[in-house]
Amino acid sequence: MSETQTDRTLSAFTKHLRQTEISLPAHLINASLNELAGKSFPTTRTEAWKYTRLTKLSKLSPTLAAHHDGINSTPFAIHSTGNRVVIENGAIHMNATRFETVSGLTIKRFSECSAEELQHVGGMLSLENELFNAMNTAYLQEGILVQIADKAQINSPIELIHLLSKVECAATIRVFIHVGKFAKAALTMGTWSAGADQSILNAVSEIHVGEGAHFTLQKLQCEEEGNFQICTEEITQDKDSVFTMHTVTLNGTLVRNNVRVRVNGTNCETNLYGAYLLKGNQHTDNHTVIDHMMPHCLSNELYKGVIDEQATAVFNGKVFVRKDAQKINAFQSNGNVLMTDTASVNSKPELEIYADDVKCSHGSTTGQLDEEAVFYLQSRGISERSARNLLVEAFIGEVLDKNDNKEFVAKTNAILNERFGWER
Amino acid sequence: MITIKNLHASIDGKEILKGLNLEVPAGQVHAIMGPNGAGKSTLASVLAGREDYEVTEGSVDFDGADLLELSTEDRAREGMFLAFQYPVEIPGVSNVNFLRTALNEIREYRGQEAISAKDFMAMVREKSAIVELDPKLASRAVNEGFSGGEKKRNEIFQMAMLEPKLAILDETDSGLDIDALRIVANGVNKLRSEKNATIVITHYQRLLDYIIPDVVHVLYDGRIVKSGPKELALELEEKGYDWIKAEQEAK
Numbered sequence: 312m313s314e315t316q317t318d319r320t321l322s323a324f325t326k327h328l329r330q331t332e333i334s335l336p337a338h339l340i341n342a343s344l345n346e347l348a349g350k351s352f353p354t355t356r357t358e359a360w361k362y363t364r365l366t367k368l369s370k371l372s373p374t375l376a377a378h379h380d381g382i383n384s385t386p387f388a389i390h391s392t393g394n395r396v397v398i399e400n401g402a403i404h405m406n407a408t409r410f411e412t413v414s415g416l417t418i419k420r421f422s423e424c425s426a427e428e429l430q431h432v433g434g435m436l437s438l439e440n441e442l443f444n445a446m447n448t449a450y451l452q453e454g455i456l457v458q459i460a461d462k463a464q465i466n467s468p469i470e471l472i473h474l475l476s477k478v479e480c481a482a483t484i485r486v487f488i489h490v491g492k493f494a495k496a497a498l499t500m501g502t503w504s505a506g507a508d509q510s511i512l513n514a515v516s517e518i519h520v521g522e523g524a525h526f527t528l529q530k531l532q533c534e535e536e537g538n539f540q541i542c543t544e545e546i547t548q549d550k551d552s553v554f555t556m557h558t559v560t561l562n563g564t565l566v567r568n569n570v571r572v573r574v575n576g577t578n579c580e581t582n583l584y585g586a587y588l589l590k591g592n593q594h595t596d597n598h599t600v601i602d603h604m605m606p607h608c609l610s611n612e613l614y615k616g617v618i619d620e621q622a623t624a625v626f627n628g629k630v631f632v633r634k635d636a637q638k639i640n641a642f643q644s645n646g647n648v649l650m651t652d653t654a655s656v657n658s659k660p661e662l663e664i665y666a667d668d669v670k671c672s673h674g675s676t677t678g679q680l681d682e683e684a685v686f687y688l689q690s691r692g693i694s695e696r697s698a699r700n701l702l703v704e705a706f707i708g709e710v711l712d713k714n715d716n717k718e719f720v721a722k723t724n725a726i727l728n729e730r731f732g733w734e735r
Numbered sequence: 736m737i738t739i740k741n742l743h744a745s746i747d748g749k750e751i752l753k754g755l756n757l758e759v760p761a762g763q764v765h766a767i768m769g770p771n772g773a774g775k776s777t778l779a780s781v782l783a784g785r786e787d788y789e790v791t792e793g794s795v796d797f798d799g800a801d802l803l804e805l806s807t808e809d810r811a812r813e814g815m816f817l818a819f820q821y822p823v824e825i826p827g828v829s830n831v832n833f834l835r836t837a838l839n840e841i842r843e844y845r846g847q848e849a850i851s852a853k854d855f856m857a858m859v860r861e862k863s864a865i866v867e868l869d870p871k872l873a874s875r876a877v878n879e880g881f882s883g884g885e886k887k888r889n890e891i892f893q894m895a896m897l898e899p900k901l902a903i904l905d906e907t908d909s910g911l912d913i914d915a916l917r918i919v920a921n922g923v924n925k926l927r928s929e930k931n932a933t934i935v936i937t938h939y940q941r942l943l944d945y946i947i948p949d950v951v952h953v954l955y956d957g958r959i960v961k962s963g964p965k966e967l968a969l970e971l972e973e974k975g976y977d978w979i980k981a982e983q984e985a986k
């Protein structure tokens with residue numbers, strides 16, 4: 312690309328942010344501040360940001376909203392029961408938050424945790440050349456610590472609601488989840504906005520799935536156009552564990568998801584499912600890494616997108632199979648449907664295999680709707696619009712149907728109905 | 736039911752239909768036969784409203800409506816049905832789901848209320864029995880992984896569900912074994928009435944042993960060049976199309 316981008320230093324972006332008051336390990340805060348000093352935003356010359364421009368974001372100087380506005384968060388709730396933490400503009404909205412005692416489950420705010428309780432936070436997160444991780448450490452506003460005791464089976468929902476409600480405001484949040492041995496739990500994360508514009512959510516989750524544990528993370532990303540979010544999930548799996556993640560992106564000007572799963576034990580299963588339905592001038596970028604470090608594991612990755620109007624998408628999926636990680640089954644696939652000539656996608660599935668006894672496959676498809684199928688449906692009396700909707704739903708349904716959580720699916724469907732007029 | 740006058744249609748600048756005339760009254764079955772490439776499927780596609788074809792001349796009256804002015808879906812809602820020569824596979828869209836959508840959009844167009852889930856399922860059971868279509872196939876994705884014969888039966892099943900005024904069957908018999916042929920023909924016969932009409936496009940006289948046509952037409956080089964009683968089909972099967980060609984060239 313011949314175009315030049317004026318670099319914008321981070322200091323202009325961070326000038327209204329405050330160094331964190333959370334009792335994070337001091338060396339991490341220092342390392343982050345050092346990392347950020349004198350740096351600029353990555354440009355499209357940086358490999359990891361090749362197709363995602365941060366120009367608009369880099370021009371902002373977001374402020375911290377000292378207090379939440381007490382926006383009614385009920386419309387954004389996905390689950391009707393269980394624990395619910397509402398974080399508005401980076402601050403816990405206590406009135407909307409509902410802590411319920413569930414045996415084996417501990418949920419705490421970082422701001423009420425001692426340094427000792429937070430000693431492992433940041434342990435899995437790389438800071439070098441990871442400016443958003445460094446900012447998430449140096450300027451962290453609040454965090455949520457979730458601990459699932461060994462053998463605990465948590466059947467009630469745990470829901471985090473991230474809500475932006477101010478103009479040009481930054482929300483910087485960390486989530487630290489420890490799933491004990493042989494425990495089972497699921498966590499839902501919704502990202503929303505109400506009256507916000509030019510605001511940014513920087514959310515980092517560190518997740519440790521213990522031996523024999525099952526953990527599911529489901530994300531519904533619905534910030535309105537005008538807002539930005541950088542979401543990072545760092546997951547480590549111990550042996551015999553199952554980790555499943557659903558990422559459903561339905562709105563937002565710029566959504567970047569960084570997912571890295573370190574499969575650090577034998578006999579693990581990893582499932583990453585993503586669906587993105589974009590229109591307007593939205594841009595969604597899914598960067599995923601599954602790192603198979605140990606033998607006898609299975610990973611499934613399926614991301615699908617429907618890109619309408621001028622929207623753009625990026626999929627970059629890496630699967631590493633390390634030298635000693637024999638007997639790995641790794642499947643990765645990304646499919647896209649472009650609804651207009653102006654919609655576009657950059658898809659790059661990558662396999663890097665250093666072991667010899669493995670079964671891996673990857674693939675990427677991008678196309679338009681099958682016009683023969685549209686005609687066939689129309690010839691049965693279905694309007695062109697419904698025909699296209701039926702085909703799009705069938706396409707994306709393959710991913711959405713992987714999630715069997717009824718409330719999550721219902722909320723997704725409600726938004727699809729609102730935004731795209733679908734009845735699922 | 737349908738009156739086609741001087742129909743000219745072309746695709747990619749090539750004229751395929753060159754002044755076709757055809758009239759099919761209600762209550763009748765007409766067969767159209769003709770050599771490969773004569774324009775039989777083109778006629779079916781043009782009537783169904785496929786946009787790849789450009790109609791340059793002529794008119795089509797469909798039970799009082801100016802057919803060529805209607806969108807594809809409105810033609811279906813007015814009671815036109817095309818059983819495709821090559822039905823498409825639509826992964827992820829279930830047969831029943833799509834048929835319920837179709838049925839309800841048609842009913843809405845006609846100012847009728849949506850069909851209840853219960854009545855719909857009863858209808859699926861009744862109609863799939865007519866074509867001996869395994870009810871399991873009814874709930875699977877449209878045509879996906881169906882055998883050739885199953886696809887054709889599925890077309891007739893859809894026809895039974897939508898109860899059209901005019902059905903055009905484009906080589907519904909090709910690829911069917913004799914049992915499937917009998918089943919499909921039985922299905923068509925059960926749906927015949929004084930109020931509807933059927934156009935059967937075929938290469939084989941054997942289908943016409945089961946679905947007895949009132950008139951047989953020969954479509955050659957974009958025109959109907961000969962029409963006659965059902966015995967014409969036998970003659971065509973025996974003698975092929977060379978004598979038709981010779982007759983045409985002599986003109």
Ligand SMILES: Nc1ncnc2c1ncn2[C@@H]1O[C@H](COP(=O)(O)OP(=O)(O)OP(=O)(O)O)[C@@H](O)[C@H]1O
Pocket residue numbers: 746747749751769770771772773774775776777778
């Ligand atoms: N896109 C196209 N451009 C040019 N010619 C085309 C195009 N599509 C179809 N044709 C031609 O139109 C003519 C009529 O085709 P059509 O499918 O209607 O024939 P048919 O009578 O149904 O034949 P068959 O018995 O093989 O089914 C053929 O000569 C075909 O090659």
Ligand SMILES: [Mg+2]
Pocket residue numbers: 775776777820906
């Ligand atoms: Mg044909």
